[in-house]
Amino acid sequence: MLTVAWKNNSVVLIDQTKLPNKLVYVSCKDYKEVADMIRKLVVRGAPAIGVTAAFGLALAAQQSKAKTLLDLMRDLDSAFKVLQSTRPTAVNLFWALERVIGKGMRAKTVQEAKRAVLNEALKMAEEDIETNRKIGAHGLKLLKDGDNVLTHCNAGSLATVAYGTALGVIRAARESGKRLSVIATETRPVMQGSRLTAFELLHDGIDVSLITDTAVGHMMAMGAINHVIVGADRVLHTGHVFNKIGTYQVAILANKHNVPFYVAAPLSTFDFESNPDDVIIEDRSVDEVVKVGKKRIAPKGVRIFNPAFDMTPPELITGIITQKGVLKPPFEKNLKALLG
Numbered sequence: 001m002l003t004v005a006w007k008n009n010s011v012v013l014i015d016q017t018k019l020p021n022k023l024v025y026v027s028c029k030d031y032k033e034v035a036d037m038i039r040k041l042v043v044r045g046a047p048a049i050g051v052t053a054a055f056g057l058a059l060a061a062q063q064s065k066a067k068t069l070l071d072l073m074r075d076l077d078s079a080f081k082v083l084q085s086t087r088p089t090a091v092n093l094f095w096a097l098e099r100v101i102g103k104g105m106r107a108k109t110v111q112e113a114k115r116a117v118l119n120e121a122l123k124m125a126e127e128d129i130e131t132n133r134k135i136g137a138h139g140l141k142l143l144k145d146g147d148n149v150l151t152h153c154n155a156g157s158l159a160t161v162a163y164g165t166a167l168g169v170i171r172a173a174r175e176s177g178k179r180l181s182v183i184a185t186e187t188r189p190v191m192q193g194s195r196l197t198a199f200e201l202l203h204d205g206i207d208v209s210l211i212t213d214t215a216v217g218h219m220m221a222m223g224a225i226n227h228v229i230v231g232a233d234r235v236l237h238t239g240h241v242f243n244k245i246g247t248y249q250v251a252i253l254a255n256k257h258n259v260p261f262y263v264a265a266p267l268s269t270f271d272f273e274s275n276p277d278d279v280i281i282e283d284r285s286v287d288e289v290v291k292v293g294k295k296r297i298a299p300k301g302v303r304i305f306n307p308a309f310d311m312t313p314p315e316l317i318t319g320i321i322t323q324k325g326v327l328k329p330p331f332e333k334n335l336k337a338l339l340g
């Protein structure tokens with residue numbers, strides 16, 4: 001079961017807005033549809049968004065009627081702009097689009113460029129699974145038999161092509177014979193924890209319990225959690241981590257209760273240029289806050305803030321699990337060493 005795939009010249013996605021009640025797939029033949037799917041959270045999670053956008057560009061190449069390389073690059077550039085405007089925080093989106101269009105730019109003919117763009121997107125989809133397995137192999141060493149691991153949002157199979165980053169570590173630990181229990185926060189307001197994390201872990205037979213976001217402090221104070229592992233939408237070279245709203249407060253609570261707080265992320269999620277103030281935190285629709293399902297749960301006229309991400313500073317992070325190993329503080333210095 002792949003979250004994102006290229007089949008019969010279309011991009012096929014699991015419709016995550018329908019989970020956990022229905023497991024249905026949507027198929028897109030137009031890059032504008034792909035952009036719409038990213039915007040509406042049909043596909044979400046930093047690595048999955050990146051690969052989907054890459055396939056979106058491959059569709060744009062396929063759709064183009066251009067006869068010259070210059071015209072094809074103009075078409076790809078328009079698609080690039082539409083796709084990159086879908087979501088602002090996860091850096092994988094921009095990384096993937098740059099990587100794919102770069103391949104097109106180096107081609108010598110229209111046909112070669114079309115092929116190169118698709119091949120690069122397919123390669124990225126394969127690499128994503130391999131990378132997650134490597135993250136899992138490094139991360140599993142941090143866990144021991146019987147651990148209770150809290151995760152926030154969904155950094156699983158559904159947030160990647162398959163296997164997951166934070167949940168990839170859990171899967172790898174499980175495959176190595178360690179028995180673990182996962183505690184998933186529901187992750188208001190879009191409920192990625194209850195709808196997606198609980199769904200995919202139950203689907204794979206991994207022990208999972210669901211708690212409200214507000215129960216984290218209590219559970220830690222009771223000694224019911226001995227590790228936190230979350231994913232990331234953007235990791236700065238300084239070690240600042242942008243992830244789903246609520247991650248920061250989980251990190252503060254983990255620090256207060258001496259619970260190790262790990263972030264699992266591929267190097268495609270790293271941003272080597274931005275500083276904390278440069279990163280745009282996506283502001284999403286107020287409807288996500290004032291409604292539960294179709295039912296309104298707040299009075300009309302109340303002011304709403306709905307930031308979708310927050311920033312966890314490096315001093316609250318025990319380590320960042322990447323495909324090349326586990327980065328420990330000081331992150332900026334150790335990142336340079338890790339990358340050689």
Ligand code: MRU
Pocket residue numbers: 044045046047090152153154155156159160164165166192230231232233243244245308
């Ligand atoms: O708004 P979303 O659902 O796209 O946010 C997803 C997250 O914040 C995930 O934790 C993050 O992308 C890591 S996914 C491996």
